[in-house]
Amino acid sequence: MRTTVVLVLLICGCGARAEGRVLDDVTRNGTSPDISAEVEALKLMVEQLNLQLESMEVQVNEGEQKVEELKAELTLAKTNVEELQKENEAHGTALASVQTRVTETETITKDLEQQIAGQTITLTSVQTRVTETESKTKHLEEKSAAHATALASLQTRVTETESKTTNLEEQNAAMEARLSSSEREILQSKSRIDQLEKINAERPKVAFYAALTNAGSIGPFNMDTILKFSKLFTNLGNGYSSETGFFTAPVNGVYSFQFTACGYFPGSVNINMYMNKELMVNNGEWKRDTGLEYFTNSVVLKLSAGDVIHLRLPARSAVFDDRYSQTTFSGSLLYDL
Template sequence: MRGSVVLLLLVWGLCGSEALQEGSRLESSEPQSKILTEAAEDLPEDNAKQTDIWAEVRMLQDMLVEVRNMEVGLKEVEGLKAELIANKMHMEQLEMRLRQSEVKTTELEEESAALQARLSSSEGELVISRSRIDQLEKQTAGAPKVAFYASLTNSGHVGPFNTEITLKYSNVWTNIGNAYHAATGFFTAPVRGVYYFQFTLCIDQEGFMGVYMYKNNQRILFNWGYTNENGYLKCLTNAAALELQAGDEIHLRLPSGHSVYDDGNRYTTYIGYLLFPL
């Protein structure tokens, strides 16, 4: 009978321990270990066998406590494991971002190297251009500056005449170097070089308009036009680049039977300038 009581107390203690592990709250206000201890004390201790049983009961209680501690430790280990997994994922993300940053840094370094190469090339070209400009400045430093611009007249029609005449562009607006002579209509080259000349002719009545260009006494160009309308301007323009020696003369002549028109609006004009000396 006593053995049965002890066995029942042991089973009840184990059940109580399992209930505590699952989180069930006991209605009893005293711990099971205390109840078991008091129950054991109420039993008569008449032999060594009963003492061994209670020792085993206490040992089982100690084992249950250790099991609970192990379960708590396992939960902590699981928590640490989850934290380690999260940290590992975070580290992998950081490593990915680091690799992306390294790729971007490499691209920026390559772009910087390319820009540096272009800058070096541009600096070299700038030095060459500056040298060429210096050479041109030295070449043109002592060269004369020659340019003129003039219009024919303010009085309207000039011609037609029965003979060829020299056109004297009397309204001189620019004459740098004084190479153009309004009184004669002649341009005289001050230095050997290449010169540019351009003229424009207009007419506002029925008939022919035209002009000859002479280099010294040699005719080198002829332009002409015709209109059968009165009161409407018709114009033509031409130009020439000529190599001249110092003292060579250029002038324009109106052919016989031709006429031109000009007034304050400067329809019929004549320009020339030195491109570069030789």
């Protein structure tokens, strides 16, 4: 309907414009117009109008579509407005709650500001104390560094000492082991010594030492003569008799005997040793000049208890002795059997 109305209005407008142009031409030129030309012109105009009308219909359709879209958007906007109103009411309630909380927060903030003011004063005091503490800490750190250096040196010395101590302990352990071994050996030796002392204490003790005489020269005689050593200095076990000149073995054993003969005058100096009636040793020399000369001999004999040892001066021999005990006879038991 809108399109038809618009079309009629356009045709009327065009016809009026065409009629006006014809009248203008008659008036200006004083001639009658060319109707055919005018009709053609009108047709052409009508076609143009039709084209414009189609374009306008398209625009009108697009406009109607946009109107529908706007209506839909308007409806949606109304819905949004209602929702926003509801949200606004909820926000109002929440705002009131927030305002209450803000008031409480301001009160708390004021209290906190007062506390902070007090804490600021305290903080200043604490900062002062911290500064002092930092100074003391720095001083202590310097002392600690010095102590650490000294401690490191001491630790090195301690390590060296521990190493030396370990070596000494090992040496001491070895020494103690050796000492224990030595102590055991000493104890064993002592035990053996005790045994030997006990054995020795139980063993018969036999020893004698005697000199011949103070009379000077003895001999020479025409026969063998038993020498009686009258100056008896030692006679353990009473084995030697100065009256008979015999040594009698008190126990079975091994005995050692020694004699020394001194000669003064020229001639034979000779001594024989007998065991019982058996000659065991003959020892002598021929002396050419006057003066003291000596010879000594010793023997070791196995004797049975009761065996007799004595010295004889052979015939035509002489010995010399005086207060200096220059001719002597001695013997001892080495060990019993």
